[in-house]
Amino acid sequence: MKFYDCNTAPSPRRVRIFIAEKGLDIETKQVDLRTGENLSDAFRALNPHCTVPVLELDDGTTLLDSNAICIYLEETQPDPNLTGKNAKEKAMIATWHRWAEWNGFTPVGDVLRNTAKGMKDRAITGPHNFAQIPELAERGRARIGHFFDELDERLGDCAYVAGDRFTIADIMAIVAVDFAKWVKEEPGENLGNLRRWRETLAERPGVVD
Secondary structure, eight states: OEEEEOTTOHHHHHHHHHHHHHTOOOEEEEOOTTTTGGGSHHHHHHOTTOOSOEEEOTTSOEEOSHHHHHHHHHHHSOSSOOSOSSHHHHHHHHHHHHHHIIIIIHHHHHHHHTTOGGGTTBSSSSSSOBOOOHHHHHHHHHHHHHHHHHHHHHHTTSSBTTBSSOOHHHHHHHHHHHHGGGGTOOOOTTOHHHHHHHHHHTTSTTTOO
């Protein structure tokens, strides 16, 4: 297998943490997003969506999405379990994973891509150009604040995002929280549950980036 990564990008980080938690050793190739390597003909041949991460399997199959890659790795290396051990737990983890992605990760992306000068006409990832929409950035900042508050409330009820153990939902949430620093948004000092959880996760080797 070969993992196409970019150390500075948040989406591949989700998979890097997953790989580290599994204790896997996968050949890695860095893709330079700053120079537009992901838009090159060579990379387009690998991934027409022009995004990272990508996992290329030994038979040449390419998995083009963080979630798909994690599903594959969970099936092929089931321990330690990160996505659920039974139907109920899988559903709960999927619920909170999706919640963190939609309410945390996505709004940060909206702010970044609709404000950064270097992303002019690149407001959406992929092969096509789209103009920035300032209103989406404004809405995104409001959503980030709600995400922090709701995450803190959730972590007042349980030790981890989806329950009493570390799962892929925590990976998604911590990547979203750290990604928010890119747009100068951080949880307030009053969010003690979030702060406790963040300190706990910092002790995990996979989360240190």
